[in-house]
Each structure stands twice: as structure tokens, then as C-alpha cells.
Amino acid sequence: MDIATTRVWGLLNPNMKIVVSVKGPYLVYGSIPLRRESIICDAGGTPVKWEKGRSFSAMERYSLCRCGKSGNMPFCDGTHTETGFDGTETASRKPYTDEADLIEGPGMCMSDLPKLCASAKFCHRFQDVWKVSATASDQESISQAILNTCDCPSGRLVAIDKVSREPIEPDLEPAISLVEIPSASMSGPLWVKGGIPIISADSWHYEVRNRVTLCRCGRSKNMPFCDSAHSYLGFNDGSESVNRGR
Numbered sequence: 290m291d292i293a294t295t296r297v298w299g300l301l302n303p304n305m306k307i308v309v310s311v312k313g314p315y316l317v318y319g320s321i322p323l324r325r326e327s328i329i330c331d332a333g334g335t336p337v338k339w340e341k342g343r344s345f346s347a348m349e350r351y352s353l354c355r356c357g358k359s360g361n362m363p364f365c366d367g368t369h370t371e372t373g374f375d376g377t378e379t380a381s382r383k384p385y386t387d388e389a390d391l392i393e394g395p396g397m398c399m400s401d402l403p404k405l406c407a408s409a410k411f412c413h414r415f416q417d418v419w420k421v422s423a424t425a426s427d428q429e430s431i432s433q434a435i436l437n438t439c440d441c442p443s444g445r446l447v448a449i450d451k452v453s454r455e456p457i458e459p460d461l462e463p464a465i466s467l468v469e470i471p472s473a474s475m476s477g478p479l480w481v482k483g484g485i486p487i488i489s490a491d492s493w494h495y496e497v498r499n500r501v502t503l504c505r506c507g508r509s510k511n512m513p514f515c516d517s518a519h520s521y522l523g524f525n526d527g528s529e530s531v532n533r534g535r
Contacts, residue, residue: 309513311490314352314365325530326466336411342530357507362526378512384496395426398449407478407502408517411440442480443502458499469531476526478502478515
């Protein structure tokens, strides 16, 4: 991951963390900024860019719904206790590089861990990122592929410099974004940025990464991380930004 980003996080607030509660919400500590952020698509449904939306008032601590049923989205309102939400964590505790596939190309490399996919679909912008990373040698195609991987919120895809073998990461400040897809009238996961520690219900510290996505529809099979379940469910948290696409 991006070492510079990790250092920025440590300097800003060493108390920042997200704790997964047993059968309950994400407990957020350290005044982590929270906002909505939309995937803007072209007429064909292909993502073009990220667009920042409403920011929520700064809070030292807050609880975010992960059962997908709160009446006070994105915050927890206790509904999980009435619906029998389980939310047992099933995600691997191995480092990303131990599980990711490596694609070696003439101009760049890319690592890929499919089970982390959050269906943001920036991997299809310009050209298919897998094809480009495996075959391209021209700088324009390589730059486009790197941009696509850096816009992958889950960190499933990571571009790797061909010479230094170092990962190429976007410079993200610590924050949480509520992913929205207005063109599909759908809500996505929590996009956790900037190396914020995520701690399991049994106090395990997941690998700190520059970008990950946490499930908030309540149906992931890779808890607490997103596995694209929201896209199959058509999850919609009722926000104005999501429903403007209707």
C-alpha cells in the first residue's frame, strides 16, 4: 500500500479506527470524515468519474448500519436486534499479497483479488484493465489502466510499477464514503480510505490498506468486506443522491 498515505493517517489522528461489533453496527472512532460519493456513468452505464456529495457533520464517534435495514441510514438505529442479523465475519485474515493473482505485462503489472470486488466497474472504463495490464506497452494505455485501478474503491485491483515492483496507490486522506450509483438507483458499500484500521469483533486487526470497502447491505458472504451483494439485491438506502437517477 501507499506508505506516504499511512504516514499521513498516523499524523492526523492515531485514534482513528473502525470496530466491527458482534451482530451489530460498525463503531467508528476518531472523528473520521463521512460523506456520500457517487459513481457517475455515461449513457451506456460505464463509470466515468467519482463525484463527492453531501458531507455529514463531524462526530468523534458514530455507528454505521451494516445490517442494511436501519430507518436512519447510514447510521445504526438498533434494527439489527429486531431482524435477527448475524453478520458473522468470514473474511480471510491473510495479507492481500498472499492471496492476490499477479498479472505480468510488458509495461506494467497488476494484482487482483476477485473476492474483494465491489462492482464499481471502473475496470471497464477506457479499455478492459485486465487486457491492458497483460498486453499494453504504450504509455497512454498503461496510464489509463493505472487510473482505473486507482479508482477501484475496494482495493481488489492494484497497479504495480514494472521496474520498482512497488504498488501504485492514489493519495487518499482518511475518510469514509457512502458509495452511491444514481444511474442504477442503488447504494453501494462503505469506502474506507487512507489506511484506517479495521478491527474485528474478536479484536483481530485486519491488514491496514489504503482502500477497502465494507458491506452495508447486510448480505456479503465475505463479511465485513463487500462482495458485490448490494448489486444483486438492488440495495437502496433511500438517500436523495441515490434516487435522483430514477
